[in-house]
Amino acid sequence: MKTIITIGREFGSGGHQIGKRLASDLGIPYYxxxxxxxxxxxxxxxxxxxENQDEKPTSSFLYSLVMDTYSFGYSSNTLSEMPLSQKVFLAQYNTIKKIAKEGPCVIIGRCADYALAEDPNLLSVFIHADTELRVKRISSLYDLSDNKARDRIRKNDKSRSSYYNYYTSRDWGAANSYNLCLDSGILGFDGCIAVxxxxxxxxxxxxxxPITLIDPDIS
Structure with a gap:
């Protein structure tokens, strides 16, 4: 097996658990x-x-600096002068690249699908579920009221979306941003893992x- 699986996920959809169980079943590292x-x-x-900077959006100015630095190389002096957000992003980006070179694995979030976009072994997955199902799950997991659970979901999804959209110039959760999008509310965790x-x-x-059209006039 050579495939590297990256998993983006809505908060409360079970992407973490799905990824961890998948990695365990396949006998490959999980990150x-x-x-x-x-x-x-x-x-x-x-x-x-x-942990404090994890999947949180940054300013366009910092992002430009990060990408310029990554694209054109940097010296140790340049690295020491970087803003903290820039150091964190660059360190994660480089670590994802190194991990992918070591062999098959499962990586959760952190724009890993974008970092590995040119890797022929990449399989990018996005896990989502109906909001009310996620509310029930988060309420149970964290002993929260439905309103507080819904608020936590909204904030986490917004943060992940802003972070992903900015760094990748793609749309977080959109089907054309990934190889595979799965509804864990319909398929269940076992179903998602099987797919x-x-x-x-x-x-x-x-x-x-290849796609076969029943009616040749349908495009």
């Missing part, structure tokens, strides 16, 4: 908070900094299923 820990270790920055496994199999076997 969620583990990615932050590794990026912190490799960059020399403390883990708490990465992803089948997608991996098809990808690695190189099977292609």
């Amino acid at each position: 969620d908070k583990e990615l932050l820990e590794r990026a912190a270790k490799e960059s020399g920055l403390c883990k708490e900094i990465f 992803i496994k089948e997608a991996i199999k098809l990808k690695e076997e190189g099977i292609k299923h």
